[in-house]
Amino acid sequence: MPSLRILADENIPHVHEAFGTLGTVTLTPGRAISASDVQAADVLLVRSVTEVNASLIQNHALQFVGSATIGTDHVNQAALSQRGIPFAHAPGSNADSVADYVLTALLHHATRTGTDLPTRTVGVVGCGNTGRRVARRCEALGCRVLRNDPPRAKNEPEHADQFVSLDTLLQKANIISLHVPLTTGGPHATRHLLDTNVVAAMQPGTWLVNTSRGAVVEANAVRHGLRDGPISALLFDVWPGEPAPAPDLIRDAAVATPHIAGYAYDGKVRGTHMLYQALCDVLDRPATWQPNEVLAAHAPDTWHLAPPSARWPRTEAWHALAQQAYTIADDDRRMRALASHPPEERAKAFADLRRTYPIRREMNRYAVAADSLLAEWHQPVSAGLTMQLTVPGATSSHMRST
Ligand SMILES: NC(=O)c1ccc[n+]([C@@H]2O[C@H](COP(=O)([O-])OP(=O)(O)OC[C@H]3O[C@@H](n4cnc5c(N)ncnc54)[C@H](O)[C@@H]3O)[C@@H](O)[C@H]2O)c1
Numbered sequence: 001m002p003s004l005r006i007l008a009d010e011n012i013p014h015v016h017e018a019f020g021t022l023g024t025v026t027l028t029p030g031r032a033i034s035a036s037d038v039q040a041a042d043v044l045l046v047r048s049v050t051e052v053n054a055s056l057i058q059n060h061a062l063q064f065v066g067s068a069t070i071g072t073d074h075v076n077q078a079a080l081s082q083r084g085i086p087f088a089h090a091p092g093s094n095a096d097s098v099a100d101y102v103l104t105a106l107l108h109h110a111t112r113t114g115t116d117l118p119t120r121t122v123g124v125v126g127c128g129n130t131g132r133r134v135a136r137r138c139e140a141l142g143c144r145v146l147r148n149d150p151p152r153a154k155n156e157p158e159h160a161d162q163f164v165s166l167d168t169l170l171q172k173a174n175i176i177s178l179h180v181p182l183t184t185g186g187p188h189a190t191r192h193l194l195d196t197n198v199v200a201a202m203q204p205g206t207w208l209v210n211t212s213r214g215a216v217v218e219a220n221a222v223r224h225g226l227r228d229g230p231i232s233a234l235l236f237d238v239w240p241g242e243p244a245p246a247p248d249l250i251r252d253a254a255v256a257t258p259h260i261a262g263y264a265y266d267g268k269v270r271g272t273h274m275l276y277q278a279l280c281d282v283l284d285r286p287a288t289w290q291p292n293e294v295l296a297a298h299a300p301d302t303w304h305l306a307p308p309s310a311r312w313p314r315t316e317a318w319h320a321l322a323q324q325a326y327t328i329a330d331d332d333r334r335m336r337a338l339a340s341h342p343p344e345e346r347a348k349a350f351a352d353l354r355r356t357y358p359i360r361r362e363m364n365r366y367a368v369a370a371d372s373l374l375a376e377w378h379q380p381v382s383a384g385l386t387m388q389l390t391v392p393g394a395t396s397s398h399m400r401s402t
């Protein structure tokens with residue numbers, strides 16, 4: 001079999017190790033991939049910043065397109081199927097990473113504002129791979145959770161009573177977390193789902209969390225909702241106008257990060273592996289590359305975190321624990337610096353923050369030494385933050401305090 005010419009976004013981790021046995025891998029910045037680059041490729045591997053449309057894929061040799069992402073709004077799948085080009089993406093790959101992010105962002109903001117998180121009602125809009133994890137974790141921490149997902153409510157009548165309408169969610173929730181795909185057509189289109197009317201129907205003091213796509217919210221609606229309306233905090237990882245988000249939104253957000261909610265190393269590597277397996281299936285070749293080695297190289301399987309004092313209020317204690325695994329304040333600080341840049345520099349700085357993102361591990365990689373923990377911590381820590389508890393006395397010599 002002739003060697004494949006594989007063109008890949010330079011930000012797909014371990015692409016050489018995974019795909020090198022299948023062909024010659026060329027790396028390139030995702031935003032710069034052009035039709036003439038694709039002309040010289042048999043396989044195209046992208047991330048969310050490459051618009052895969054009919055003009056990009058004019059090349060008749062193209063045998064496979066893969067996106068190492070959950071979202072697919074950057075890919076014209078109809079154009080690919082018209083041309084008979086197989087497409088794969090990575091559903092669920094970084095869903096745990098996003099759920100870790102949302103819980104950490106909520107605990108961070110709750111701690112800063114002196115809010116006891118379990119007193120809040122969380123409305124989860126979109127309950128697929130990511131939203132359902134966020135919902136379960138918030139429930140485990142003691143929050144009341146309302147789920148909204150009209151496509152699932154319709155397609156899964158046996159579960160319809162688990163879901164509420166968007167109107168009901170808006171009437172009852174005081175935290176809203178968005179987990180929908182960006183779609184522009186059909187009965188459940190999500191582009192500008194949060195427009196002026198929806199924002200006006202929110203409860204006073206609502207925290208709005210967006211880790212889905214920037215265009216799911218209408219920028220002016222949330223801007224006015226924050227200044228003169230019911231929104232009291234924006235916790236934004238994705239932004240209208242990426243890669244150059246508006247400086248006022250960055251400054252006014254309570255948590256601001258550069259589209260990295262899904263960037264835990266485990267999730268990114270899982271994305272590479274899922275594309276590799278999909279290409280091997282298309283080529284009918286055995287999949288020989290396993291990510292275990294690269295995952296092990298970057299950290300011991302489980303890190304042990306010191307528990308904070310059990311006398312602390314619960315939200316602060318959970319926050320102290322969560323931020324030992326993921327210090328969201330560091331991402332927030334780096335992102336905030338972008339607000340003073342002119343648009344072109346801001347876009348470059350945004351891309352650079354993403355390209356050089358430090359290694360972060362999913363929370364399920366961490367264990368909490370239980371020696372001094374109260375029993376009541378067990379459920380929230382293990383189910384809410386997905387950290388394991390270790391047996392008393394068994395781990396104290398491995399304790400790692402960060
Ligand atoms: N910030 C990040 O780093 C990051 C990481 C991963 C995913 N994402 C984004 O999050 C999105 C969701 O991810 P996922 O893994 O949960 O996807 P998913 O496909 O598993 O779930 C999406 C859910 O949204 C529901 N939905 C669709 N339209 C809706 C509507 N109008 N109202 C309510 N629900 C609706 C679907 O029925 C589905 O259950 C992705 O499409 C992607 O754009 C962002």
Ligand SMILES: O=C(O)[C@H](O)[C@H](O)COP(=O)(O)O
Pocket residue numbers: 011047048049068069070071072094259262263
């Ligand atoms: O859809 C996804 O999986 C995420 O939004 C993904 O983490 C985006 O990262 P990017 O592809 O832009 O590097």
